[in-house]
Amino acid sequence: MDENIKVQNLTKFYTLTLLKTKKTVTGYYIIKRLKSDLGKTASPTYIYDFLANLQAEGYILPIPTSKSKRSKGFQLTQLGEDFVDRILQRFGNLIEAAIVSKLQVCASCGVKLFDNFYIETINDKKMNFCCKHCAKAFKNSMQ
Ligand SMILES: [Zn+2]
Numbered sequence: 001m002d003e004n005i006k007v008q009n010l011t012k013f014y015t016l017t018l019l020k021t022k023k024t025v026t027g028y029y030i031i032k033r034l035k036s037d038l039g040k041t042a043s044p045t046y047i048y049d050f051l052a053n054l055q056a057e058g059y060i061l062p063i064p065t066s067k068s069k070r071s072k073g074f075q076l077t078q079l080g081e082d083f084v085d086r087i088l089q090r091f092g093n094l095i096e097a098a099i100v101s102k103l104q105v106c107a108s109c110g111v112k113l114f115d116n117f118y119i120e121t122i123n124d125k126k127m128n129f130c131c132k133h134c135a136k137a138f139k140n141s142m143q
Contacts (some may be wrong), residue, residue: 004057007087011042012050019054020084024063024073027051059083108134108141 007013014037015030022029027047034040051074054060059080063073076084104113107127117128120135122142129135 003083003086005053005059005083010038011040011046013087013091014038014040015047015050016084016087019060019074019076019080020088024075026073054080057083104128106130106134108138 007016011034014034018025018030018033027044030047031042031044034042051060055062055074057079058077060074061077063075104117105111106113106117106129108129111130113128113130118131118135119126119128120139121127122135122139127135127138129138
């Protein structure tokens with residue numbers, strides 16, 4: 001499914017997770033958390049543009065906050081919740097694919113492994129090899 005809003009970097013991804021985990025967030029809060037949690041300096045323009053795009057799509061609603069009239073808070077709508085869930089799912093799949101592809105190579109020669117490969121336990125760790133010979137070569141190289 002093609003999304004109208006592209007989430008192609010960590011700044012946007014983290015903004016969505018903050019919206020998902022907090023009831024109401026302000027742009028200022030997002031910028032603060034990006035800095036403290038990820039060491040990322042985001043420009044306010046970038047964050048407010050992203051929030052404006054989310055709002056235009058109907059994914060978030062502005063909520064007046066009591067503290068100051070200038071700091072607008074935002075909340076996810078149901079549509080926004082669904083959008084964030086799809087994005088989280090997609091990132092989850094990407095991470096899973098990265099992990100799986102990492103496991104499915106011979107630990108010795110790095111060749112890609114398909115259905116039948118050779119598993120040997122070395123130092124209590126199950127390791128995958130393309131063949132017995134690679135397993136043996138790997139063990140020899142550890143000594
Ligand atoms: Zn191999």
